[in-house]
Amino acid sequence: MYTLNTSIEQLEKHIQYFTNFEPHRHFGNLIALNDCVDYIKSFFNNCGLATKIQSWEVRGNEYHNVIASYKPEKEKRLIVGAHYDVYANNPGADDNASGMAGLLESAKMISELNPDIHYGIDFVAYCLEEPPFFGSSDMGSYVHAESISKNTENIIGMICYDMIGYFSDEPNSQTFPNATIASMYPSTADFILVIGIKEFEEFSHDFFENMNTVNKMDVREIHFDDERDLGGLSDHRNYWHFGMKALMINNSAFLRNPNYHEKTDTIETLDFEKMKLVIKAATGAMLKF
Numbered sequence: 001m002y003t004l005n006t007s008i009e010q011l012e013k014h015i016q017y018f019t020n021f022e023p024h025r026h027f028g029n030l031i032a033l034n035d036c037v038d039y040i041k042s043f044f045n046n047c048g049l050a051t052k053i054q055s056w057e058v059r060g061n062e063y064h065n066v067i068a069s070y071k072p073e074k075e076k077r078l079i080v081g082a083h084y085d086v087y088a089n090n091p092g093a094d095d096n097a098s099g100m101a102g103l104l105e106s107a108k109m110i111s112e113l114n115p116d117i118h119y120g121i122d123f124v125a126y127c128l129e130e131p132p133f134f135g136s137s138d139m140g141s142y143v144h145a146e147s148i149s150k151n152t153e154n155i156i157g158m159i160c161y162d163m164i165g166y167f168s169d170e171p172n173s174q175t176f177p178n179a180t181i182a183s184m185y186p187s188t189a190d191f192i193l194v195i196g197i198k199e200f201e202e203f204s205h206d207f208f209e210n211m212n213t214v215n216k217m218d219v220r221e222i223h224f225d226d227e228r229d230l231g232g233l234s235d236h237r238n239y240w241h242f243g244m245k246a247l248m249i250n251n252s253a254f255l256r257n258p259n260y261h262e263k264t265d266t267i268e269t270l271d272f273e274k275m276k277l278v279i280k281a282a283t284g285a286m287l288k289f
Helices: 008-019 030-046 093-113 140-147 149-154 198-212 237-241 272-286
Strands: 050-058 061-070 077-083 120-126 155-161 192-197 219-224 246-250
Touching: 008 093, 008 272, 030 050, 030 061, 030 093, 030 120, 050 140, 061 093, 061 140, 077 093, 077 140, 093 120, 093 155, 093 272, 120 140, 140 149, 140 237, 149 155, 155 198, 155 237, 155 272, 192 198, 198 219, 198 246, 198 272, 237 246
Parallel strands: 077 120, 077 155, 155 246, 192 219
Antiparallel strands: 050 061, 061 120, 192 246
16 A cells, blocks of 8 residues: 655645636647646656657647656556646636646656556646637647557556546535436535546446545546547547547536636635545556556
8 A cells, every 4th residue: 555645735836836827828828838838847857757748739839748757668558637728818726727736746646656566657738628629639638649549559548637626515516417417426516526438437437446445535436428428528538539548537517616617716716635635546546557
């Protein structure tokens, strides 16, 4: 059993950094996006991870993924990713500074632990997840997934962090798309979801089970039919597109968080204690493949 350590202070530092831009880190603010690239790359480097930049051009501008590798010599790879851009000119604390904090802290914990695992882990920070590029081949995660698509037999799967910071203890704070799903889950928004599709249900169910063994965070699972359902609303969808196993760790986004894609998505709305539990549980599960 590995001892996993992160702190609320470190998570707050990451969220504060990502939410402090004005204008915010949307696709039109290249200065903010490039500043984020420098921050992410520097953090990965300070963790002692081999780091590289993957670049592509959209509408005459250059955008970047930041990729850090643990055990780069290993042929088998697990991908862990999160996007650092935001929708419109919004702070994006939950969407997706929280996921970025998870990505960075997972990388840091695994680098510090230096676990003797039979596979390597690639930590990928994506740009252009948000509209107007969502669902297109311009997404950073599409660019990355396509770049490894000829080597899918060596890809264990992909773990996506997206919106892991907003929780509520208020009764009836959790909504659902229909009554059937509502009957399966709590009506209080104090849990985290492992979201997958039925084609790769074994992969996401195993990850869900392993998250549950790490600590007392309430972890639930749901499997949709395909990426057209609510389960495909982030970067993991592009790995499905290329036939790779993938899942998302998510708090259910707009079904819970009233600040989704709004200027009110600020650091003050996040629950850092629960976020810490989510990240520790997910990081522990990443070491059990």
